[in-house]
Amino acid sequence: MTPQLVSATAPNGADHAAVPSSRQADMADMADMAEYLLWLGDDALVSAQRLGEWITNAPELEEDVALGNIGLDQLGQARALLSYAGELLGRNEDELAYFRDDVDFRCTHLVSLPRGDFADAVVRLLLVGAYSEQLYAALTTSADERLAGIAAKAIKEVRYHVEHAAGWAVRLGDGTDESHRRMQDALNRAWPYLDELFDPHPLTDHLDGIAVDPATLKEPALQRITAVLDEATLTVPATQRVAGGGRDGRPSEHLGPMLAVMQVLARAHPGASW
């Protein structure tokens, strides 16, 4: 593991003293850029991994197919982002996915929460989707052309995911007493983790014009979410936020077990091709 490569701070060890200052700045930018790509890539990968757990477990066969499609979109996003990060870090997508420990991941806690019931899946897809919708829309104009390209593809996919989640949120929220209760419970469970998505972070200041300040996404994303919740006759929870820390190497308790499953085979055969 080389965690310093993915550190949020610019490398400033003695080794770098001989490096000309402009190159040092480039390397700092590269490390920051890679770090930002891990934010986005890890969120997408961990979401896809959770959706993968749904296949063969959906409430109706048609929904198995639908969740599979969404998972495949997210996995595609993760691969584009991690490949890019990997090029900056001298590692490939699989080394990043399979040979980093949970503390080296940069995903938020919300995406790594346990699978839960179908209401949890719908709520998470809605909350993360509404955030991603704003995020990728903003990133389509990123000064980094490759990231802008990834965002341009992702935004079309994410809009559909939000539509899918919104449709279900309304059906379940305004369905039966049981489905309403389950949706409200799921919403209450997820809500404390929502704020972490929008926490400001010094990293995005370092990447001015390339990255997006997450705090600026909050209002439009919340607008979208509350409009759906209104139609679904659900109440915005008044719960306090929890601490978060996923972007800074303080992952949720659930990430480790998830990665243990995801990585078990790859780590049993280090250096093998598949």
Place this chain on the structure above:
Amino acid sequence: MSGSPTAEWPLWEVFVRPGRGLSHVHAGSLHAADAEMALGNARDLYTRRGEGVSIWVVASTDIHASSPDEKDSLFDPAADKPYRHPTFYTASEGVPNL
């Protein structure tokens, strides 16, 4: 236990337009609780490989079909009108552009 069977989601017929300039063609059916879900399911089920540019879904109960019992009276009368087909006219054989 598998529980008492709940009311099944209704059946929808799916029609997909494979490309611009072509008609929608019947692709199959699926179950969905409402039209919006039927469209989404149709998209996921019948266009996973880019098979379509447009989808129609129609509740199966809204399709009115001719009955096989009426087949003779509906379709046989058309069979004895060969003069509707260009091949009926032989006098123009060999004459250009006709």
Place this chain on the structure above:
Amino acid sequence: MHGDHAPATSAGPAGPAEPSASGQSSFDRVIAGDGRIEPRDEMPDDYRKSLIRQISQHAHSEIIGMQPEGNWITRAPSLHRKAILMAKVQDEAGHGLYLYSAAETLGASREDMMQALLAGKARYSSIFNYPTPTWADIGAIGWLVDGAAICNQVPLCRASYGPYARAMIRICKEESFHQRQGFEILLTLSRGTPAQHELAQEAVNRWYAPSLMMFGPPDADSPNSAKSMAWKIKRFSNDELRQRFVDMLVPQAQALGLTLPDPDLRWNAERGHYDFGELDWSEFKAVLAGQGQCNVQRVEHRRRAHTEGAWVREAAMAHAAKKAARQQQSARGAA
């Protein structure tokens, strides 16, 4: 009347009546002329029942078949393989749905078919009652199980019942990638580290004989085959298809650098086919009878998913009813 999907109840509990004399003769004419029977044509009750049985078993196989492979989605060893596997398992759900849809044109309801599966009354392909303990099983399933399925399914694209044949055309088109990806997994493993090579060989050793049994019992012991062939639902006998499959496998195994676990396998120049050893049908029958390693687990998994999803399916119906009522009310208000 409602197109291809006559309401399931219209047939009544006893099923539709036998065709009239003219219906029967038109059915016979279509079959003799290699034409297609369509949903609302008159057809012998036996033909209808036989099709419902075959198509629903086929659909159940696709749905249950998602599980042994779904078992590896979360552990696939590279992101590339994970994406392929997710797409493949998803395709299987899709194929099950195409087939249920075809069976529904015969008056069977999906919920009834599903309840029969969950109650353990309906059959599905026994092959899915074998476990997938290693990643190489995903390769072996693709190469051997999907390979055998394709051999079985290609002739079904010309089955005499239109909706079944059309579903099979779509399925065969989509499945061609399934066998290739399995072959590719095995080839990569076979050429990989010694441990990977061993995984591949061990998986082929386990899946080879069961995949040959997928074509069903020898023709002499296959009671339903003759009728199915007369009706042109089935086009080739079990033994013909099995031979065709073995003939295809041998050169493919050589390309993989793996051996097929049959000491009696050898080329017979006189027949122009490979001879192969006797299969252990007692094992096949035991698995069919419910004694496979995963019979109980597979049905239980499906039952749990169906049961846990009940509140979702109910809620969606309740919401649709509410919405319809509101629309009606506002339409009345506007009038």
